[in-house]
Amino acid sequence: SQQGEEDPQALSIQEGENATMNCSYKTSINNLQWYRQNSGRGLVHLILIRSNEREKHSGRLRVTLDTSKKSSSLLITASRAADTASYFCATDAGGTSYGKLTFGQGTILTVHP
Amino acid sequence: KAGVTQTPRYLIKTRGQQVTLSCSPISGHRSVSWYQQTPGQGLQFLFEYFSETQRNKGNFPGRFSGRQFSNSRSEMNVSTLELGDSALYLCASSFTYNEQFFGPGTRLTVL
Numbered sequence: 663s664q665q666g667e668e669d670p671q672a673l674s675i676q677e678g679e680n681a682t683m684n685c686s687y688k689t690s691i692n693n694l695q696w697y698r699q700n701s702g703r704g705l706v707h708l709i710l711i712r713s714n715e716r717e718k719h720s721g722r723l724r725v726t727l728d729t730s731k732k733s734s735s736l737l738i739t740a741s742r743a744a745d746t747a748s749y750f751c752a753t754d755a756g757g758t759s760y761g762k763l764t765f766g767q768g769t770i771l772t773v774h775p
Numbered sequence: 776k777a778g779v780t781q782t783p784r785y786l787i788k789t790r791g792q793q794v795t796l797s798c799s800p801i802s803g804h805r806s807v808s809w810y811q812q813t814p815g816q817g818l819q820f821l822f823e824y825f826s827e828t829q830r831n832k833g834n835f836p837g838r839f840s841g842r843q844f845s846n847s848r849s850e851m852n853v854s855t856l857e858l859g860d861s862a863l864y865l866c867a868s869s870f871t872y873n874e875q876f877f878g879p880g881t882r883l884t885v886l
Contacts, residue, residue, distance in 0.1 A: 695874060702812075702863055704779075705877040750818065760830040761808040761823025763867075763875060768817070 668751060668766035676774050681738045683769040685751030686731075692756025694727055695763065696736050699748045708736075708749075743775040777802065779868050779878035787884045793854040796881045800847050800868030807849040808875060809841060812863040821864075824849055853883075861885045 668685045675681055687694070693712045697705040711718045711727045711734070718725045724737040738745055748770050752763040780799045788794050800807050809821040820833040824843035841851040847868075853860055861884050867875035 697877075702880075702882070704865060704879040705867075707874045707876060710874050752818075758831070760825065761806050761869065761875075762820045762831050762833070763808070763810075763818075764820070765818035 668749075668769050670769060671767070672770045672772070674772045674774065675741055677741060677743055679741055679773075681741050681745070681771055681773070683736045683749050683751075683771070684733060685735070685766050686733045687751075687753045687764075687766075688732065689753075689755060691729070691753045693754045694725075694734050695752045695754065696723075696725060696734075697750045697752060699750065699768075700746075705750065738771075741771075741773045743773050745771060746773045747771060779866060779876055781864075781866055781878035781881050783881060784879065785882050785884075787886060788856050789886050790856055790858060792856050793852060794856060794883060795850055795852045796864055796866075796883075798849045798851075798866035798868075798878060800849070800866075801876055804868035804870050804876075805847050806869045806871075807843060807847065808867045808869070809849070809851050810865045810867070811835075812865060812880075813861075818865070821851065856885045858885050 695710045696708040699705050709720045709725050711725050722739045727734045748768045750765050750768045752765045782797045806825045808823040812818045823831040827843045838854045843849045863880045863882050865880045867877045869875045
């Protein structure tokens with residue numbers, strides 16, 4: 663079963679606009695990671711945020727984490743057509759959950775040129 | 776560094792057969808995790824290996840098994856294939872409790 667929910671399930675925007683995706687999870691975590699997947703291919707790691715961090719930036723990406731609400735958001739600024747993909751959040755519970763990431767259902771982002 | 780590689784990339788099998796998938800992690804990574812991705816169930820964790828030992832296992836039947844070799848390469852095996860085993864199988868490697876880096880996946884179709 664999936665750890666949590668991502669919303670929206672699908673997002674359609676124009677190039678240059680910002681895209682925001684949200685993720686909620688159910689149990690306590692060690693870290694939360696965001697991945698991108700193009701057309702059923704492998705997952706590309708985007709960013710990792712640890713449970714004691716609140717915000718993290720990487721290029722055009724900004725991730726926030728609110729452990730009290732068990733939620734995270736991914737903001738992609740100035741979107742490009744090449745950002746069109748599915749985006750997944752994944753939680754790592756740490757401890758004895760070795761190597762196990764629990765994924766959300768993903769957000770399908772379409773960026774129109 | 777070379778990324779995670781998986782072979783084969785595509786596979787077609789018939790019900791009842793068995794299949795073995797291979798994964799070579801990033802050099803220096805000792806942890807390898809396997810995931811199954813289907814449209815209905817999404818991405819689900821199968822198992823994780825570290826230094827040739829299975830440390831964690833997901834909720835899959837015993838038909839799904841794996842192993843890891845001394846060079847950290849890993850294989851997973853699915854016996855007595857069912858139609859529902861059709862999926863994209865992804866492996867990922869990591870150095871410690873950090874990012875997992877995924878391979879391109881093996882797309883398995885069971886007819």
